[in-house]
Amino acid sequence: MPDPRDHLLSWLKDAHAAEEQAITMLSNLDRRIENYPELKARIEQHIDETRRQSARVEECLKSLGSDTSMLKAVGTKLMGLGQGISGIFTSDEIAKGVLACYTFEHMEIASYRMLVGAAKQAGEPEVQRVCEEILEEEKAMAKWLEDHLEDLTQKFLAREATEATAKH
Numbered sequence: 001m002p003d004p005r006d007h008l009l010s011w012l013k014d015a016h017a018a019e020e021q022a023i024t025m026l027s028n029l030d031r032r033i034e035n036y037p038e039l040k041a042r043i044e045q046h047i048d049e050t051r052r053q054s055a056r057v058e059e060c061l062k063s064l065g066s067d068t069s070m071l072k073a074v075g076t077k078l079m080g081l082g083q084g085i086s087g088i089f090t091s092d093e094i095a096k097g098v099l100a101c102y103t104f105e106h107m108e109i110a111s112y113r114m115l116v117g118a119a120k121q122a123g124e125p126e127v128q129r130v131c132e133e134i135l136e137e138e139k140a141m142a143k144w145l146e147d148h149l150e151d152l153t154q155k156f157l158a159r160e161a162t163e164a165t166a167k168h
């Protein structure tokens with residue numbers, strides 16, 4: 001009979017890979033931001049959160065008896081992909097970067113909601129609690145972006161209209 005723990009384990013591994021990818025994506029964006037101090041500060045806060053999330057998900061996997069020795073290899077592969085994508089800079093890279101972050105956060109929100117359900121079903125209250133806490137951090141980041149998307153876009157367009165360089 002299929003065991004809900006099998007799905008819980010594989011979804012936790014996916015979540016871990018996503019966090020590693022997020023660290024690369026957010027760090028690349030952070031390095032490029034010069035003129036949006038509020039955005040830069042919030043991105044840096046979330047990089048710290050994301051590093052903790054990755055470690056906490058790894059702990060969950062260990063607590064479930066999973067072999068975590070392959071996690072780094074998968075993470076590195078995804079990171080390479082993230083670097084490749086982030087290496088393409090366009091004139092509207094800040095707008096595209098914020099769009100990518102907003103999209104990514106919502107993917108993570110869905111992923112952790114599913115993990116909360118899976119942990120409940122598998123009878124793993126500690127994993128459930130960790131996923132609920134991470135979910136709140138992802139929701140807070142998505143909410144911040146939601147609240148600032150219009151302003152950031154207006155600021156970006158205003159900078160573009162007045163300056164020839166350094167729109168990021």
Ligand SMILES: [Fe+2]
Nearest residue numbers: 019050053108
């Ligand atoms: Fe995350």
